[in-house]
Amino acid sequence: xxxxxxxxxxxxxxxxxxxxxxxxxxxxxxxxxxxxxxxxxxxxxxxxxxxxxxxxxxxxxxxxxxxxxxxxxxxxxxxxxxxxxxxxxxxxxxxxxxxxxxxxxxxxxxxxxxxxxxxxxxxxxxxxxxxxxxxxxxxxxxxxxxxxxxxxxxxxxxxxxxxxxxxxxxxxxxxxxxxxxxxxxxxxxxxxxxxxxxxxxxxxxxxxxxxxxxxxxxxxxxxxxxxxxxxxxxxxxxxxxxxxxxxxxxxxxxxxxxxxxxxxxxxxxxxxxxxxxxxxxxxxxxxxxxxxxxxxxxxxxxxxxxxxxxxxxxxxxxxxxxxxxxxxxxxxxxxxxxxxxxxxxxx
Numbered sequence: 274x275x276x277x278x279x280x281x282x283x284x285x286x287x288x289x290x291x292x293x294x295x296x297x298x299x300x301x302x303x304x305x306x307x308x309x310x311x312x313x314x315x316x317x318x319x320x321x322x323x324x325x326x327x328x329x330x331x332x333x334x335x336x337x338x339x340x341x342x343x344x345x346x347x348x349x350x351x352x353x354x355x356x357x358x359x360x361x362x363x364x365x366x367x368x369x370x371x372x373x374x375x376x377x378x379x380x381x382x383x384x385x386x387x388x389x390x391x392x393x394x395x396x397x398x399x400x401x402x403x404x405x406x407x408x409x410x411x412x413x414x415x416x417x418x419x420x421x422x423x424x425x426x427x428x429x430x431x432x433x434x435x436x437x438x439x440x441x442x443x444x445x446x447x448x449x450x451x452x453x454x455x456x457x458x459x460x461x462x463x464x465x466x467x468x469x470x471x472x473x474x475x476x477x478x479x480x481x482x483x484x485x486x487x488x489x490x491x492x493x494x495x496x497x498x499x500x501x502x503x504x505x506x507x508x509x510x511x512x513x514x515x516x517x518x519x520x521x522x523x524x525x526x527x528x529x530x531x532x533x534x535x536x537x538x539x540x541x542x543x544x545x546x547x548x549x550x551x552x553x554x555x556x557x558x559x560x561x562x563x564x565x566x567x568x569x570x571x572x573x574x575x576x577x578x579x580x581x582x583x584x585x586x587x588x589x590x591x592x593x594x595x596x597x598x599x600x601x602x603x604x605x606x607x608x609x610x611x612x613x614x615x616x617x618x619x620x
Contacts, residue, residue, distance in 0.1 A: 284549070285313035285322045285382060286351040286366060295579060304328070312351070314372040316381045319349075323389035342416055343390040344466045345402060346517065350382040351375065353475045355423050363476045379421075403445050405452050411592045413458040415449060417441060419466050426477040429484035429491030440482060440492040446499065453508050459597045459618050461511045462590070468515040469496060469541055470524060470563035471555040481517065483558035489533040493560055500536035500561070509619045512599065513541040514588070519552040521545070521569035521586035521603045523612060531562030540616065542601050544588030551578035551585065567612040569603065583607065 289309040293301045306328075308321020326332050347354050352366070358375035360367055372378060383402075387394065395401045403418040422442025424435075431438050441449070453461060467473065473481040482492045489497040503511055524541040528534040541563070553570055557563050569586050578584045585606045592599050602613040 284348045285319055286348055288312060288369070293579070295581065301579065301581070312366060312369045313382070314370065314378065316384055319381045319385035320388065323385060341391060342406065342414065342464070343386075343392060344416055344418070344464060344516075345383070345386050345390075345420060346466055347420060347480075349386055350379045350420075353426060353480050354379060354420070355425050356421065358425060403441075403448065407458065408592075409458075411458060411594070411597050412460045412462065413452075413456045414462045414464060415452060416464045417449070417466065418445065424492075426475045426480055427491070428478035429493075431491045431494075434494045434498070438491050438494055440495050446495065449499070450502055453503070453511075454506060456508075459510055460592060460599055461508065463511060463513045465513055465515045467517045468543055468555075469513060470526065470558045470561050471518055471543075472558050473517060473555060483560065486559045487532055489560055493533070496561070497533050497535070500533075500539075504535065504537050509537075510599075510616075511539055512601075512616070513539065514590070515541055515543050516545040518543060518555050519546050519549060520554060520574075520584070521567075521588065521611070522554070522565060523567040523601070523603065523614065524557075524563040525566055527562040527564055529562070530559070530564060532560045534562075536561070540601070540614075542588055542590075542603070544586050544603055547585055547587050548580055549585070550576075551582065552576050566614075567603065569605075569611060580606070586611070 288311050289303050289305055291303060291305055295301055306321060306325055308318045309325050313319045313322055351360060354375040356376060360370050360373040383400070392402070395404065402421065404416050406414045408414070419440055422439060422445055424437040424439045427437065467481040469482055471481065472483045472485065473479065482496050484491050484493060520543070522543040524543070526539050526541060528536055528538065551570065551574065553574060554568055554572060557565065570584060583606050587604055589602045589604065590599060597618045599616040599618070600613060601616065603611050605611055
């Protein structure tokens with residue numbers, strides 16, 4: 274019997290249960306506060322989701338010892354939200370909401386996010402979350418926002434770029450291209466809150482870039498444009514760190530295996546979540562030719578594995594100060610190294 278435990282959660286749209294019966298018959302008991310007993314709909318309730326995590330001694334110690342660059346996820350607001358959207362009868366949690374406007378929920382969520390996460394906001398745009406950080410001559414990090422400027426979720430099969438196919442959105446894409454062109458760092462790391470080639474389903478179609486096998490369509494057109502830009506401007510040593518899906522993986526994107534081929538090969542590393550139910554693996558989309566080089570979970574995983582199963586993961590990236598080799602490793606909850614690769618910089 275477990276009692277009096279805090280289950281860490283960034284899920285503002287997922288009320289906590291007092292008890293959860295595990296597969297072995299034991300009960301996991303959670304500490305419940307009013308803000309975690311229902312979906313978050315008010316500013317106070319969104320704030321309460323952050324406060325809840327801070328009740329845990331380990332989280333407070335982690336926050337005190339580990340610098341963090343923070344992105345926001347859909348669950349900081351409500352599952353799979355997009356600007357202009359609404360929570361309707363197709364959503365399994367529809368009856369739990371009295372506020373159904375994505376925009377209103379997101380306004381409260383962003384306010385709480387800004388109050389409880391360490392972000393230095395842009396002086397010219399206090400609403401902007403995307404930003405860049407420099408680590409001397411070896412590394413630049415580009416933090417993306419794939420939630421605030423996207424078009425609506427859909428079947429994602431449009432044949433031309435438009436406001437409906439936006440994922441980063443034109444201003445953010447233009448900022449990113451300028452920043453990459455101006456970067457003199459050896460390595461350029463793109464921190465993407467969603468994966469590139471993994472299919473993430475939604476009740477309206479698809480939630481991420483990918484939309485199923487075939488040529489670049491829908492949101493993939495924006496990604497294809499960015500990858501082509503990197504190739505023709507000779508921007509080298511670009512690595513993607515992505516999240517959203519609930520497992521860890523390493524993917525090599527290979528134009529010789531792709532439907533859209535006008536790009537240079539690159540790596541994507543997925544590492545998440547640190548402390549939430551484990552799901553997956555998601556289906557790969559062949560548009561950009563991803564090849565699975567490592568997968569942290571079995572292909573027949575039973576959904577929503579608890580943290581007690583040990584299937585939470587994190588990644589580490591180190592850049593050598595001598596030869597600038599980038600070492601990327603993926604680890605389990607105990608810190609054991611599950612996968613590692615050395616990437617040599619292209620001159």
